[in-house]
Amino acid sequence: MSWSKRISPSVNAIAPSGIRRFFDIAAEMEDVISLGVGEPDFITPWHIRESCVYGLEQGYTAYTANRGLLELREEIVRLLLRDHQVSYDPKKEVLITVGVSEALDLALRTVVSPGDEVLIPEPCYVSYKACVTLAGGNPIGVPTSIENEFRITVEDLEKHLTPKTKVLLIGYPNNPTGAVMTKEGLLEIAKFAEAHDLIVISDEIYSNLVYGDAVHTCFSALPNMQDRTILLNGFSKSYAMTGWRIGYALANPEFISAMTKIHQYTMLCAPITAQIAAVEALRHGESNMKKMVAEYDRRRHLILDGMRNMGLECFEPKGAFYIFPCIKNTGLSSEEFAEQLLRSERVALVPGNAFGESGEGFVRCSYATSVSKISEALNRIENFVKKHIR
Structure with missing residues (x-):
């Protein structure tokens, strides 16, 4: 018997991750240099790991409150006040989650009803559209371009606004492009959200990874935005804590209360050991x-x-740890470039169309790996590009 017709239509509607296919191929090959997975190559600092070990020795192995350790929520609130001058109530406006991925899922399931449209600037993280679909909504990709350094504008958003638009989901610093929004640009987006009464979900997991003259602006700290924004962040990227699976959401009490209801029936709480480590990371x-x-x-x-x-066109990324070169002058599609490069030169990267249609003609490379591996990968990529560049 075929069971495929018995599977939920919303699950059947989403495609497998466009990132993983190439790494399944790479896993069966030798001498592959990976510039693909968005994971720090650093080990979690010892003092953070030690706090977890100490917690285990002291017997901290039980559930925490659904919303997480109050001690951790208080540290997060202190951080937001110190760095962005925005104030939250740690008891009512913070939820600790199992990674930012859970926080995103909870936020969307809380505010999206069947048929609601969610505006998503592209290229975007692969989970965004899938999570909207699973929540019953319609993800609406809003293309950005290299000419504008992949920053979203009000003009871009207005082209895709309809009476069904309910949510704006943004992620800056951006994965996969490394783009960072200016404060002035975000102020315009904030005015747009207010004018059209949109809920904003702002994924700021890369907020600490900005370079040069770039400055990260917390979206909920903008005028009139805190009440309508669900702010997402976590510890994976900034503190090299990917495997700990610890994130958080900040929002008004109504949103957090609703998200907590879903959280308590699905995850119940984030692991206490990871929460203890997160307290140490913040302190x-x-x-x-x-x-x-x-x-x-x-x-x-x-x-x-x-x-x-x-010879590849590439704007300067100012955030995260990705670079998004244009490969159109090779005459290859994003998937052709990625697969042929992997098979001929043994370098794994991600085709840009995995992040939305506007990513076609680009590839994502992560520089969260050693200088020696990056240097060797560049030599191999150059050998490949020389054979195809026009």
């Missing part, structure tokens, strides 16, 4: 984080210069 992890960011910046310059020197 004493800033110096290690800055060292990692400085190293990412060094790698950013290396890979940007390398891409440009081999």
Whole structure:
């Protein structure tokens, strides 16, 4: 018997991750250099790991409150007030989640009803559209371009606004492009959201990873935005804590209360060990984080210069740890480029169309790997590009 027709239509409607296919191929090959997975190559700093070990030794192995350790929520609130001058109530406006992925899912399931449209600037993180679909909504991709450094504008959004539009989902600094919005640009977006009474979900997981003259602006800190914004963040990228699966959401009490209802029936709470480690990261992890960011910046310059020197158009990414070179002058599609490069030169990266239609003609490369691997990967990519560039 075929069971496929018994599977939920919303699940059948989503495609498998466009990132994973190439890494399934790479896993069966030897001598592959991966510039694909968005994961820090650093190990979680020892003092953070030690706090977890100490917690286990002291017997901290039970459930926490659904919303997470109050101690952790208070530290998050202090951070937002210190860095962005926006104030939250740790008891009513913060929810600790199992990674930012859960926070995103909870936010969308809380505010999206069947048929609601969600505006999503593209290229965008692969989970955004899938999570909207699973929540019963319609994801509406809003293309951005390299000419505008992949920043979204009000003009872009207005072209896709309809009476069904309910939510704007943004992620800056951006995965996959490395784009960072200016404060002035975000102020215009904020006015647009207010004028059209939109809920804004702002994924700011890369907020600490900005370079050069770029400055991250917290969306909920903008005038009149805190009440209508669900702010998402976490510890995976800034503190090299991907496997700990610890994130959080901040929003008005009504949104957080609703998200918590879903959370308590699905996850119940984030692991207590990860929450203890997150407290330590916020209290004493800033110096290690800055060292990692400085190293990412060094790698950013290396890979940007390398891409440009081999003849690929590439804007300067100012955030996250990705670069998004244009490969149109090779005559290959994004998927052709990625697959042929992997098979001939053994370098794994992600085709740009995995992040939406406007990513076609580009590829995503992560520089969250060592300088030696980046240098060798650049040599291999250049060998490949020379054979195809027009």
